[in-house]
Amino acid sequence: MKLYAYCLVEDLDPFDATTRGISGAAVRALQIDELAVLVSDFNADSVAVTRENALDHAAVVRSVLDRTTPLPFRFGTLVTEQQLRSYITSRKPALQTRFAHVRGCVEMSVKIIREVSTDNEAPKHDEITSGTSFLEEKRRALLGSEQKATEATELSTWLHEQVDSLTRDERVVVRPSEKLVLAAAHLVERDKIPQYKEKLAAARKNRTELHFLFSGPWPPYSFANIELEFKTQFGVS
């Protein structure tokens, strides 16, 4: 029998087990040292990636967010109880550090999209008839990429400056070559959420050329992983 793991929690006593998990399975809290893992018994060898299962996973993690800040496992985490105990016991210092980092916080998500201009579109392949035009097209593409990268970096700095005083941490992915300019996750203390929302709402009004997608509060999915710390601590590559 394997266990499907939803999230780690550090202070959830008692656990309200009314939320159903993947495929309607009962969810229970498995106590391991000072921590607990929300798990369901799972009989199959793998978890199907379906809309329902993904939402079930999210619902279980979210069900405790009002009471505590969990460390969510990624969707599809199937383990034996022994593996889970070994994982937590061997990484306890890193997990405790991670809990201390996210405690009292939630994750807020910002995605910024830029309208793609068609004015400077490169010629299509069948329009490139000579070596010169080929090189010009290459040069145009290179300059365009550099410009997009510069713009995306500037935008990242701008966003950071808007909310820096209200965030404990951030994860930013810059994607200058795509319509998405950047995706940012902010770790925000719960009592600062209203200020954070106000700040972003005001910032958005100053950048009408951009499109924003804000979402949250989320459990701190983007701030949960400890693999980097584990590798650093133990020199594992």
Added chain:
Amino acid sequence: MSSSFDQMIVTEEWESTDLSLLETLDHVLNRGLVIAGEITISVADIDLIFVGLNVLVSSVETAHEVLRKRQTE
């Protein structure tokens, strides 16, 4: 769930239901604690193959497409 932690999806008049789902998938499938080698998933839903592997891009593509359609209406 108390109202203070209801999900906030603030968009530019996009279809928030679809974006809410895609944002959820983005978080659940792409982030979170990983026990090395213990992510065991199977993919049976064609739509979600695309969403699962490219959810960040696809969610934005969806948003952009909705936006573009609204502008041309």
